[in-house]
Amino acid sequence: MYLKELTELDGVSGDEGRVRDFIKEKIESKVDSVKVDVLGNLIAFKKGTKSNRKFVLAAHMDEVGFMVTNVEDDGTLSFAPVGGVDPRVIVGKHVRIKGEVPGVIGYKAIHLQKRNEILESPKYENLRINIGASSKDEATQKVEIGDYVSFATDFRCENSRATGKAFDDRAGCAVLMEIIERSERFEDDLYFAFLVQEETGLRGSAVLFEQLQPNLALVIEGTTAGDDPGLPEHQWATHLGDGPAITFMHRGYVVNKKIYESILQVAQKYDIKHQPKRRTAGGTDAARLAKTGGGVPAGVISVPARYIHSPLSVIDVDDFKNTVSLVGKILEEGEGFAR
Amino acid sequence: MIDLIKELTESYGPSGREEEVQKVVLKHLEGHIDGHRFDPLGNLLVWKKGKSDKKVLLDAHIDEIGLVVTNIDDKGFLRIEPVGGVSPYTYVGHRVRFPKATGVVYYEGETPEEQKKNLSNLTFDHLFVDIGACDRKEAESIVPIGTFGVYDSYFYENGKYLVSKSMDDRIGCAVLVEVFKNLKDPRHTVIGSFSVQEEIGLVGASVAAYDFSPLLCVAVDVTDSADYPKGLKRHAMALGKGPAIKIKDRASISHRKVVELLEQAAQKAGVPYQKEVLTFGGTNAAVLQRTKEGIPSATLSIPTRYVHSPSETVSLNDVEGAVKLLVSFIDLELEL
Numbered sequence: 001m002y003l004k005e006l007t008e009l010d011g012v013s014g015d016e017g018r019v020r021d022f023i024k025e026k027i028e029s030k031v032d033s034v035k036v037d038v039l040g041n042l043i044a045f046k047k048g049t050k051s052n053r054k055f056v057l058a059a060h061m062d063e064v065g066f067m068v069t070n071v072e073d074d075g076t077l078s079f080a081p082v083g084g085v086d087p088r089v090i091v092g093k094h095v096r097i098k099g100e101v102p103g104v105i106g107y108k109a110i111h112l113q114k115r116n117e118i119l120e121s122p123k124y125e126n127l128r129i130n131i132g133a134s135s136k137d138e139a140t141q142k143v144e145i146g147d148y149v150s151f152a153t154d155f156r157c158e159n160s161r162a163t164g165k166a167f168d169d170r171a172g173c174a175v176l177m178e179i180i181e182r183s184e185r186f187e188d189d190l191y192f193a194f195l196v197q198e199e200t201g202l203r204g205s206a207v208l209f210e211q212l213q214p215n216l217a218l219v220i221e222g223t224t225a226g227d228d229p230g231l232p233e234h235q236w237a238t239h240l241g242d243g244p245a246i247t248f249m250h251r252g253y254v255v256n257k258k259i260y261e262s263i264l265q266v267a268q269k270y271d272i273k274h275q276p277k278r279r280t281a282g283g284t285d286a287a288r289l290a291k292t293g294g295g296v297p298a299g300v301i302s303v304p305a306r307y308i309h310s311p312l313s314v315i316d317v318d319d320f321k322n323t324v325s326l327v328g329k330i331l332e333e334g335e336g337f338a339r
Numbered sequence: 340m341i342d343l344i345k346e347l348t349e350s351y352g353p354s355g356r357e358e359e360v361q362k363v364v365l366k367h368l369e370g371h372i373d374g375h376r377f378d379p380l381g382n383l384l385v386w387k388k389g390k391s392d393k394k395v396l397l398d399a400h401i402d403e404i405g406l407v408v409t410n411i412d413d414k415g416f417l418r419i420e421p422v423g424g425v426s427p428y429t430y431v432g433h434r435v436r437f438p439k440a441t442g443v444v445y446y447e448g449e450t451p452e453e454q455k456k457n458l459s460n461l462t463f464d465h466l467f468v469d470i471g472a473c474d475r476k477e478a479e480s481i482v483p484i485g486t487f488g489v490y491d492s493y494f495y496e497n498g499k500y501l502v503s504k505s506m507d508d509r510i511g512c513a514v515l516v517e518v519f520k521n522l523k524d525p526r527h528t529v530i531g532s533f534s535v536q537e538e539i540g541l542v543g544a545s546v547a548a549y550d551f552s553p554l555l556c557v558a559v560d561v562t563d564s565a566d567y568p569k570g571l572k573r574h575a576m577a578l579g580k581g582p583a584i585k586i587k588d589r590a591s592i593s594h595r596k597v598v599e600l601l602e603q604a605a606q607k608a609g610v611p612y613q614k615e616v617l618t619f620g621g622t623n624a625a626v627l628q629r630t631k632e633g634i635p636s637a638t639l640s641i642p643t644r645y646v647h648s649p650s651e652t653v654s655l656n657d658v659e660g661a662v663k664l665l666v667s668f669i670d671l672e673l674e675l
Binding site: 215216233234235236248249251252253254255256257260276278279280287290291292293294295296297 | 354355356378379380381382407409410412418420422464483484485487536539540541542543545546549550626
């Protein structure tokens with residue numbers, strides 16, 4: 001299981017190199033070929049025993065984070081989000097710039113806030129990253145404008161629950177890597193696509209069609225749980241511990257009916273715990289794949305994660321293992337899947 | 340044609356679940372086309388070969404807006420989210436039709452004050468559906484989570500107008516079917532795309548033209564008619580004045596030359612027409628024009644009152660005009 005290594009690497013959208021290098025090194029010897037395309041997607045190929053279909057398994061390597069927009073005179077850094085990050089979840093947190101320089105995001109002490117201010121959401125304009133520099137000169141020796149900033153969160157696992165950053169979508173990357181570990185060949189030609197820049201608008205997946213002309217795809221994601229105290233149960237998207245979440249519709253795409261139903265059938269057939277994803281908000285690379293080239297019908301299977309797009313999210317490791325099992329069984333179905 | 344419109348609009352086909360409507364379309368096209376196929380996304384593509392080597396693609400989306408079941412509670416009540424641009428208000432007290440059940444949609448409120456508050460700030464989170472089930476298990480067996488529903492509405496003739504759910508865009512589908520029926524020995528090859536998943540983001544049409552590389556595309560869709568009390572300011576479209584040739588909406592600007600050809604076709608056929616500038620909205624033309632290296636595209640609209648409600652209203656006159664216009668269009672030389 002590569003969850004620890006993968007989530008502790010920094011790879012904000014457009015800066016996926018560390019994640020890509022790690023994955024590439026681990027999988028190279030286990031697949032038929034590996035390539036990195038122009039946008040930076042890592043695509044591994046494993047030939048099938050029948051090779052009648054090209055089947056893409058996709059997960060995105062990037063995570064949400066920030067970019068340094070200016071180095072201020074006092075040595076603090078102004079920054080902007082890359083991907084969707086709620087500013088309320090970032091104050092008082094550790095960050096890492098370029099994967100190496102530690103920093104903190106501070107906020108004015110409660111003593112200095114007026115009563116009504118306490119209830120207000122902080123604005124990016126009023127937040128700074130502090131890297132321990134006391135002047136612009138000192139700061140620019142370590143960082144410059146355009147540097148990427150990630151949350152600095154260690155992976156921890158206790159009992160069956162794990163905490164860390166970037167489960168969206170390193171969990172998906174880890175699922176793909178588990179599948180690659182399996183030595184057997186499946187009926188369909190398999191392409192493992194580790195994609196870039198999903199969080200900034202489904203960009204990496206936009207160039208898959210012209211390279212591969214796939215027949216179908218499965219997007220493996222880390223997705224919203226929503227099972228927290230603030231929401232009534234009927235508004236939960238998914239629930240930790242109930243198994244992989246299977247999407248029937250999300251923003252910009254209704255999942256191909258045959259694929260959706262086939263995923264459910266496989267899960268039922270092998271008695272793998274699973275749940276429908278019960279909210280339609282949020283999009284995935286499936287929407288982009290459907291809309292590019294001649295169209296790629298895609299399904300979406302996700303590992304539920306609480307508090308995604310924040311410095312710290314929580315998954316159930318059994319959900320992860322069940323996702324690996326489900327995806328594995330789908331591949332074992334071979335050409336019978338979604339036929 | 341009225342029977343065709345009734346059958347098409349009363350069919351069930353929310354985005355992603357268009358099979359039933361496609362069957363109706365294929366049934367009516369039998370004997371009028373040279374072939375058909377379904378592409379990987381489920382778009383129904385039909386064609387009739389012409390004498391020239393030019394190909395024209397006509398598009399109408401076959402899906403309609405709807406609802407999808409996202410949760411079921413212990414007592415068997417359903418929770419829903421919209422599929423496409425649906426106002427929650429159109430469903431209050433109205434009915435939703437699922438493949439195996441019909442349900443009543445209503446809103447929460449534990450006090451009269453809360454009811455009032457919820458109704459004035461209505462969201463889908465306030466709504467629930469009652470399908471008459473006794474508990475979760477019974478409801479799940481009839482409408483499992485992930486089941487799609489549509490307005491439970493029927494077609495009728497309201498004076499000189501036609502009223503139904505899903506005129507958007509079954510009326511476009513009806514126009515395409517009638518066009519194919521009227522093409523005996525067409526000058527150019529005509530491809531019809533009955534495209535899926537338009538309402539949630541122009542999905543099907545994004546890839547429908549990919550394999551054909553047509554000379555040009557015309558999307559046939561509805562546009563908002565402004566001719567009712569306090570209807571949209573600045574908009575000219577009205578029922579009964581003929582089909583509307585779109586110049587611009589929020590998602591696309593019609594290709595100038597295709598607009599000119601559509602006008603020529605109308606004049607040649609003696610069909611009155613309107614020009615349309617819509618300050619919002621979009622049609623499949625927006626993605627058809629961006630396919631591959633780019634395809635000159637435009638939209639021919641059927642002016643429609645109360646778009647995205649259970650009672651979308653059109654004039655048969657405009658619909659028949661659109662058919663004549665397009666038949667005449669295909670008989671032009673189509674020099675771009």
